[in-house]
Amino acid sequence: MGSGKTTVGKALAPRLGLEFVDLDQQIEQRCGVDVSLIFEIEGEQGFRAREHAMLVELSKRQGMLLATGGGSVINPANRELLRATGLVVWLQTGVDQQLRRLARDQRRPLLRAPDRRERLEALAAERDPLYRTCAHRVVRSADISPARMALRAEKEIRQALSEVTPT
Ligand SMILES: Nc1ncnc2c1ncn2[C@@H]1O[C@H](COP(=O)(O)OP(=O)(O)O)[C@@H](O)[C@H]1O
Ligand SMILES: O=C(O)C1=C[C@@H](OP(=O)(O)O)[C@@H](O)[C@H](O)C1
Numbered sequence: 001m002g003s004g005k006t007t008v009g010k011a012l013a014p015r016l017g018l019e020f021v022d023l024d025q026q027i028e029q030r031c032g033v034d035v036s037l038i039f040e041i042e043g044e045q046g047f048r049a050r051e052h053a054m055l056v057e058l059s060k061r062q063g064m065l066l067a068t069g070g071g072s073v074i075n076p077a078n079r080e081l082l083r084a085t086g087l088v089v090w091l092q093t094g095v096d097q098q099l100r101r102l103a104r105d106q107r108r109p110l111l112r113a114p115d116r117r118e119r120l121e122a123l124a125a126e127r128d129p130l131y132r133t134c135a136h137r138v139v140r141s142a143d144i145s146p147a148r149m150a151l152r153a154e155k156e157i158r159q160a161l162s163e164v165t166p167t
């Protein structure tokens with residue numbers, strides 16, 4: 001959360017000639033309500049089921065840059081699907097950066113906690129090993145503009161692609 005997947009992904013997709021797709025936005029469009037309301041009505045479990053179903057559907061498509069949600073990696077089937085059908089980039093953030101960027105955020109249900117730092121640290125402890133095993137490449141999220149972040153990610157992605165595709 002807050003690493004910039006949605007923001008940087010949007011800037012990066014056209015640079016790679018890809019369509020930008022955001023997993024959360026796809027779920028919201030399909031359901032007609034936002035992620036927070038899905039959490040309220042169906043709980044996290046309900047949201048995760050929708051997230052998985054949408055990922056299965058989207059993974060059949062080609063030519064897109066997909067911004068996942070921060071928790072998409074929790075499900076082992078999602079990790080396998082992502083790795084098998086795409087080049088997975090971990091846009092790696094840290095708790096201080098997340099707290100700064102999400103200070104006024106009201107849209108992320110998992111941040112509704114009395115102690116946000118504690119919550120983010122617990123999520124990182126649980127998830128960082130999963131991001132590590134799922135990602136083909138890691139790009140550290142820096143406090144530079146999303147456009148400049150997109151350039152960094154583009155470089156990493158082009159390098160990764162050149163290693164598997166003869167040019
Ligand atoms: N490189 C960046 N520099 C400054 N702010 C950023 C950067 N990337 C994202 N942000 C801001 O951080 C917040 C979360 O970004 P977002 O793209 O929604 O992250 P994610 O999709 O990974 O949760 C937004 O307010 C966004 O404008
Ligand atoms: O980390 C998470 O579990 C979540 C991250 C959110 O997406 P972003 O990573 O785009 O904020 C969204 O999918 C939902 O609130 C749950």
Ligand SMILES: [Mg+2]
Pocket residue numbers: 005006007024067068069
């Ligand atoms: Mg997002």
